[in-house]
Amino acid sequence: MRFIDIAATSAAVAATSGRKAKIGLLAEALRRLDPDEIVAGAAYLAGELRQRQTGVGYASLRDRPEPAAEASLTVAAVDAAIAEISVVAGAGSQARRKQLLGALFSAATIDEQQLLVGLFSGELRQGAQAGLLAEAIASAAEIPTAGVRRALLLSGDLKLVAATALTGGAAALAEIHLRVGTPLSPMLAGSAPDVAAAMLATGTPAVVDAKLDGIRIQVHRSGNDVAIYTRSLDDITARLPEVVAEVLALPVREAILDGEAMLLDESGRPRPFQETSSRAATRVAAARGGSSATRSRAGSSTDRSSGDSSAAPSPDASPAALSRDASAAGLSGAPAAGHSRDASAAGGLRPYFFDLLHLDGTDLLDEPGRTRWAALADAVPPASTVSRVVAETEEQAADAFAAALAAGQEGVVIKSPDAPYDVGRRGSAWVKVKPRHTLDLVVLAVERGHGRRQGWLSNLHLGARDPRTGGFIMLGKTFKGLTDELLRWQTERFRELAVADDGWVVTVRPEQVVEIAFDGVQTSPRYPGGVALRFARVLRYRDDKRASEADTIDMVKEIGAGHPTRPDA
Structure with a gap:
């Protein structure tokens, strides 16, 4: 199968809003894969590479050769090229990896290059989640979706399930079961703002585990x-x-x-x-x-x-x-x-x-x-x-939550004792409750998007105010939490504030305040303040605040030390 057809399918799925239409596009692409291409092809449709580690970082993807005028790559050829890149090691490996990557991108058209960038960076956002792909595999193999989902949950390997279903059908899928030594996708917890909301989801009595x-x-x-x-x-x-x-x-x-x-x-x-x-x-x-x-x-x-x-x-x-x-x-x-x-x-x-x-x-x-x-x-x-404690009331769960925080843990996970282990799923049987930290920070720069975000300014460089100098100290980056509406808005906004542009990063005047939620503060030698935010995501832009009112680097460090003293915002 031609790699350009995978790229076309990926683009079409990203541009399609209907679930059934997405499944139809994915199923048609899966049917066209040769048996020896299914593993790699299914991975590409899922927005990932078959190889977990390639040694290719963002810097390697910036300086790309001119795209090819005509499509010539096949799925098998791309997989072989990436497999060769992934095993490069030893003296001269950096130069060799760059050479192989350049050869691959030189053979790719502009659309294929865009797909490759998304795959290597892990930021291909085309809307082909595992649930959709499970239905697409079932459609392509003409077998019940339930069997595909069960096999996917037990194996944790979409590529294996696709290959098994498309070559062996329902009978082969039935042979995929829980095996000691074969990892399976873990059960995940939903989120709630407090223990009352969590217990409303799980019911009572509930079991309250410390979230380590x-x-x-x-x-x-x-x-x-x-x-x-x-x-x-x-x-x-x-x-x-x-x-x-x-x-x-x-x-x-x-x-x-x-x-x-x-x-x-x-x-x-x-x-x-x-x-x-x-x-x-x-x-x-x-x-x-x-x-x-x-x-x-x-x-x-x-x-x-x-x-x-x-x-x-x-x-x-x-x-x-x-x-x-x-x-x-x-x-x-x-x-x-x-x-x-x-x-x-x-x-x-x-x-x-x-x-x-x-x-x-x-x-x-x-x-x-x-x-x-x-x-x-x-x-x-x-x-x-x-x-672990058993809570029959909200007060008991709240006490367990407070005790977990006092012991230095992240929070709690409140669980229904009636629920089975729902492999790979995030539902209401387990609900995590964590204290949510928020900070009002200033945007210092923004990176150009790629893949689905091509043409938008996306990844935000975040800074906290330094009260001693009046300047700002970078704490990290995030593109999490950005809706299409916010992406459109911030692209126009930061074009207005731009003071420099190197083709990748647009430096802006430090004027725009953004409210950021995060899970914690960690030490980091990468940033001048020595700290960075964990799992930062955008909540909203604060047009009601000036940059001079943004939170300080001292506040960030206090949160990291477990002693936040932030006034009401």
């Missing part, structure tokens, strides 16, 4: 083999030897555990998220055989001797039983997970689990939360589980 300020992990154990995956299903086993050791010490034979890992200080309080993330990204485990699933031998005493595959507890709907489950897990009075441990030992990341998806041959995915959590309490010691 760590990284999401999914841990698979089969005998003496352990594999650890991130939320995005990347294998990080070799980076977390402490987690491997703890899981090997559990009295289980097979298990799939869902939880978080975080770094603690000597008192047992969580270290800043940035430190946890950095440790997980760079920590290299001691040699354990070199496999992606770290292999360590545990004594037979760590195995569940009974081998009973039907040992999952039976459901019990009573609040008292839920309280017993929480108490059995050692959580009802300990919202700050990990205080009972020697947190400074080895200085490593510690796991805290909140769900159990498989235990010794029994799948628990479709069981209600109370069943899974009772099994978790039986299999995992209290020191390795999250803080």
Whole structure:
């Protein structure tokens, strides 16, 4: 299949508002892929590359060669070229990668170049979400959508599901099931502004888990083999030897555990998220055989001797039983997970689990939360589980929320004990509540958009006021939260304020105030103030405020230190 046809489909999907029309366009493109092109082609239609890492950054995408006049690339040729780029390493790798990237872009037409930029940057916004693609795969393969969705949720791999459905049909899809060692898309939590709204969604009684300020992990154990995956299903086993050791010490034979890992200080309080993330990204485990699933031998005493595959507890709907489950897990009075441990030992990341998806041959995915959590309490010691309380009233949930914040955690996740584990979905069964920080900042510059945002000024450079100089200190960038209406408005606005333009970044007079929501403040050597905002997103522009009234760098640092003193805005 020609790559230009994928580019045309992508553009058409982006320009189409109707769901059925989008599905029809995607299904037609999927039907036209050759069997050996399905994996790459499905990835491109989903707005991603088959290869997770390519070494190609924004800087490499700015200086592009002239596009080709005629389309000649095929899907297979593009995939082969990107595969070659992704494995370049060693001396001279930068020059070699640039050469290969230049050759690929030289062979691409202007439309194909635009698609490649979106794919490499991860910012292709064409409206082809996983749900739409699941329906498109079902349509192209002429099979029920439910089977495609279930396979997608269990495998977490859209490309695999597309290839399986289009080559083997419903029968082949049915062979995709929960397997220890194969990561699956985690259940996600919705959001609520406060515990009252969260409990309205989940119902009562509800279980209130501390939302840890760590990284999401999914841990698979089969005998003496352990594999650890991130939320995005990347294998990080070799980076977390402490987690491997703890899981090997559990009295289980097979298990799939869902939880978080975080770094603690000597008192047992969580270290800043940035430190946890950095440790997980760079920590290299001691040699354990070199496999992606770290292999360590545990004594037979760590195995569940009974081998009973039907040992999952039976459901019990009573609040008292839920309280017993929480108490059995050692959580009802300990919202700050990990205080009972020697947190400074080895200085490593510690796991805290909140769900159990498989235990010794029994799948628990479709069981209600109370069943899974009772099994978790039986299999995992209290020191390795999250803080959990049962709340029958809003006041009880609010107390748990306050306790979690006091312990240095992000907030809470309020959960329905009746709900199954909804793989890969974000619904009302789990609802997170976090304190929302907002700041009024000043736009210092704005970057030209590409892909779907081509022709607009998009990515905002944000600055806080320096009360000592009267100037502004950059805190980072964001394009999150920008609707098409805001994009149109800010493009005109910042053209009026522009003072310099290098073809990529438009520097503007620091006059426009924007209200930004964010999840926290982290240290950052990239910016002059030494701090940056986590998950910044635009709420609204503040035409009622002058730049001289914007929040200060001191306020940002106070929030980062946990001592905000911002007056009412």
